[in-house]
Amino acid sequence: MPVNTLSAAAHITPTVIKTFIEHSNRKRKKFQQGQLEELSTDDILYDEAFHIVKSFILLGTKNTVESLQSFTNTHVPSPYWAAVSPVQIPLVTTNCSADILINWFGTEELQRVVGGERWWQVRGLDGIDAEWITEREYLRPTSVKKDAKITPKISNSDKDILRMEHLETVMLYIHGGGYFWGSINTHRYQIIRYARKIKGRAFAVNYRKAPQYPWPCPLQDVLAAYLYLIDPPADALHKAVSPSKIVLAGDSAGGGLSITVLTILRDMGLPLTAGAILISPWVDLTHSFPSIMTNTQTDIIPPHGFLSRPSTLWPVDPIKDGGRVIPVIPQPKASHTDTTIERPYERNISDKIADEKHTQPHVKSLPVLAGDDTISCARGADKVEDANIANSHMNGQAMDVSAAGKVPDIDDLDFWQPKPSKVLMDNPRDIPLEMCSQMHMYAATEQLLHPLVSPILQGSLGNLCPLYIIAGDGEVLRDEVIYLAHRAAHPTEFPARAGVLRDNPRQMQNAENFQRPTKVHLQVYDGMCHVLTVFTFTKSAKYAYRSVRHVTNNSEEHLERNPFPELHRPSSGLLADEEPDHDERGDAETMAGNAENSLLAEMRSRRSDIKMYKKNESKVKEEAKTGQADKIAGTPGAVEELLGDVETQKDIPNVVMIRERVDIHGKVRPMEPKGEVTALRVRPEEVGIIKEAPLNKWWSGQKEWDQRYRRKAEKVVKQRRSNQTKAKKIMAAARDQGLLLEHEMPPLSQLHRLASDTMSAPSTREIGKIQNDRRWGPLGLDNENVPPSAIANRRDTPEALALLKKTIYNTAPVTHQTVPKMKTSDIIRAMLDPNDDQNQHPQQSVSEQQVRKHIFPSLHGLQMWDSLLRLFMRQRSKKKKGKQRAAAAQITSEQKRSSLP
Structure with missing residues (x-):
């Protein structure tokens, strides 16, 4: 059964019941045993929501990719209090973002790594779906005199865009979803909350998703969204937004795209945003950090990663009889005389280790991986060339790339810093493994080391705008998030992997040129899972939402000097004018007629969450004063200035990084010293290596799926062949109807017919046109x-056929000379096909185009999830309100007793 509201409800209901029973039993045992440690799962609302989300994502792995994409990209109506105005970023803007990427890559890298400059620019829609979002109460009232553009001719949605122009602060939000699912619909409720917190407007983009549109397609779309804001086309309703008023934000895959776009803007000399908010960013697609193995049980990510039921779309190879991971058997080496020299595998590896131990006595055990001696099953396998560079790191010494200006010329670098698809074995003497199947939908295995795929491998993360980075302590991505934050704040202390610098000249230049520390505020939340902001009703999430204003209330000059509101003088006052969320409202109405109204009003003005933020703010100041916060090294007078009376200073200066942990109640404390953080003990040469344990974690699940869905996979192979036959018929019919591509001459037999068609009366049906911007x-x-999964070059999926038809008959690119005119028989045949309405453009891939439900759209599962969140918010608000009333009653009682004679 595909992913839909009914199947999701059927799958999740037993989870809700089971979680409630287990929660009650666990709390009872904890009480009986006298355990005092508080856990996030002690809260029944969070416990239920955590397992609901985890159960839904697991349901997605048991269905096809298209089914999950369709469900999460279904248009859902927005709440009545939100102003949501859909727009489409035009092709002219997407072309500008493509040009920037082409210049960034260069000709050689485009062909070698990306595969060319054309395929990733192919799209089905005439642009990118996006939305302007804000609170309806923030809209400026309509004035006929002031609003010349607001006329009865434009829609109410367009009017709202003009009425939100006065909101200067703009959040460009990039949603998550593993790069292959999710949409502006799945994240709209969260984005509305952000708009309220920043008292501004948000701009959300529905970028194309893998595997139909793999890397760098989503990257191009996100970059286009930024260009659309700062340099809108002539027909856009909004004015250009200053980069100093834009905050870039994203969660999970969206966080990875956000940091990647920032590095491109920096490298190309384009203006950066005022700041960025990275929520559990996925920045290492090789899974090379320890938490990917240790935090499986405490996270919502499925234990085997994102698998799926076979379909015509994915996996690329539904049947892999040879194995998706294979042992690599070494080949005998040949001499220059073509005679082979037999050398046993064990002896070969042993010699290599012995040689290293002889030259580097301190090395006890070094990673072993097959090099030139092995059979490679991945396309583009790299030649083994350089280095032992790992030795300096393994001895606790970081290589100073910036000072040297180049990577030292040492032998066998790829031996110690292997590239995908090679696997680092736990036991050096085990026969190495190599991946022969694509693990991630977003990028091919051999692309995972590219810094624009895994931004943790950037040559430098310095010279970026201020970053607010949050992670859950229980999520599988925790370690890579922590490492990313420290790499950004300390570019020289955490150097890039030497092999990446060797293979990417731009990254070598970046390591040399961008050494200015990026201002970073890192918060790791106790007991929380991946993307904790999904659970909006928890105290942790509420604190995270309130912290997003860290770069929105000050001038560009002030942010350059000090982006941390906790260190501002006078105090930032971020929450002084903050209003409660819609789901927390009602307190004032309930309390209005109360006898203790004045006392309760005073309590409302000193809401507990505001007091909590103020208390945390003072702790951060104390960290900076006592030297626990990271400061710019060698700054004259910095320590002495901090040791003075901090309340008299304008700002606490020279702080580059605030490192905090946040408990389940939203209270902060300093993070432990760097030497005690597991993530920071990972050496640079280990980052980006596919290791045996994470590989086996995915492989074991994939083997189970291959066995479970073997018959389905066999049907998929037949369906693909059938679709390929249909594609040939489509092409044959289009050629017969007059399709001509660039540099093609029509056959002599067609010349007269084409001329006649040109002079004939126009058809009653619009047959399409050639678009100059496509x-x-x-x-x-x-x-x-x-790439094999890309829709642009496939002819074996229904979505690929729809894209082919659209670009032939409806919206042809400039590479087409003609738009064929369908025969009457073809139109009649299409009318009998439920998936092909010739009166409209063919519905495009669900990874790009939203699905529109015409019956009961409000009953969609995403709408129900939002309703469930609001219910949890109301329950939390009632509980909090009850505590406030009890406290007020107690204070009143004490006051009455004290007034008695």
Whole structure:
């Protein structure tokens, strides 16, 4: 059964019941045993919500990718209090973002790594779906005199765009979802909360998703969204937004895209945003940090990662009889005379280790991986060349790349810093393994080391705008998030992996040129899972939402000097004018007629959460004063200045990083010293290596799925062949109807007919047109090395056929000379096909185009999840309100007793 509201409800209901029973039993045992330690799962609301989300994501792995994409990209109506105005970022803007990426990559890297410059620019829609979002009460009242553009001719949605122009602060939000699911619909409720917190407006983008549109397709779309804000096209309703008024935000995959876009803007000399908010950013697709193994039970991510039931779309190889992971058997080496020298595998590896121990006595055990001696099953396998560079790191010494200006020329670098698809074995003497199947939908295995795929491998993360980075202590991505934050704040202390610098000249330059520390505020939340802001009703999430204003209330000059509101003088006052969320409202109405109204009003003005933020703010100041916060090294007078009376200073200066942990009640404390943080003990040469344990974690699940869905996979193979036959018929019919591509001449037999068609009366049906801004289509990709999952070059999925038809008959790229006119028989045949309405453009991939439900759209599961969150918020608010009333009653009682004679 596909992923839909009914199947989700059927799958989740037993989870709700089971969680309630287990929660009650666990709390009873904890009380009986006298355990005092507080856990996040002690809260029944969080415990239920955690397992609901985890159960839904697990349901997604038991269905096809298309099914999950369709469900999460279904249009859902917005709440009545929100002003949501959909727009489409036009092709002219997407072309500008493509040009920036082309310049960033360069000709050689585009062909070698990306596979060309055309295929990733192919899209089905005429732009990118996006939304302007804010609170309806923030809209400026309509004035006929002031609003010349607001006329009866434009829609109410467009009017709202004009009425929110006065809101200067803009959050550009990039949603998460593993790069392959999720949409502006799944995240709209969270984005509305952000808009309220910053008292501004948000701009959300529905970027194309993998595997139909793999890397760098989503990257191009996110970059286009930023360009659309700062340099809007002539027909856009909004004015250009200053980069100093934009905050870039994203969760999970969206956080990874956000940090990647920032590095591109920096590298190309384009203006950066005022700041960025990275929520559990996924920045290491090789899974090379320890928490990927240790935090499986405490996170919502499925234990085997994002698997799926076979479909015509995914996996690329539904049946892999040879194995998705294989042992690598070494090949005998040949001499220059073509005679082979037999050398046993064990002896070969032993010699290599012995040689290293002889030259580097301190090395006790070094990672062993197959090099030139092995059979490679991945395309583009790299030649083993350089280095022993790992030795300096293994001895506790970081290589100073910036000072040297180049990577030292040492032998066998790839031996110690292997590239995917090679696997680092736990036991050096085990026969190495190699991946022969794509693990992630977002990028091919051999692309995982690219810094724009895994931004943790950037040559430098310095010289960026201020970053607010949060992670849950229980999530599988915790360690890579912590490492990312420290790499940004301390570019020289946490250098890049040497192999990445060797293979990417731009990254080598970045390591040399961008050494200025990025201002970073890192918070790790106790007991919380991946993307804790999903659980909006928890105290941890509430504190995180209130912290997002850390770069929105001050001038660009002030932010350059000090981006941390906790260190401002006078105090930042972020929450002085904050209003409660819609789901927390009602307190004032309930309390209005109360006898203790004045006392309760005073309590409302000193809400506990505001007091909590103020208390945490004072703790951060104390950290800076006592030297616990990271400061710019060698700054004259910095320590002495901090040791003075901090309340008299304008700002606490020179702080580059605030490192905090936040408990389940929202109270902060300093993070432990760097030497005690597991993530920071990972050496640079280990980052980006596919290790045996994470591989086996995915592989064991994939083997189970391959066995469970073997018959389905066999049907998928037949379906693909059938679709390929249909594609050939489509092409044959289009050619017969007059399709001509660039540099093609029509056959002599068609010349007269084409001329006659040109002079004939126009058809009653619009047959489409050639779009000047649409550069490429699926028929213009000659000499491109297109990824196997990309829709642009496929002809074996229904979505690929829909894209092919649209670019032939409806919206042709400039590479087409003609738009064929369908025969009457073809139109009649299409009318009998429920998936092909010739009166409309073919519905495009659900990874790009939203699905519109015409029956009961409000009953969609995403709408129900939002309703459930609001219910939890109200329950939390009632509980809090009860405590306030009890406290007020107690104070009143004490006051009465004290007034008695």
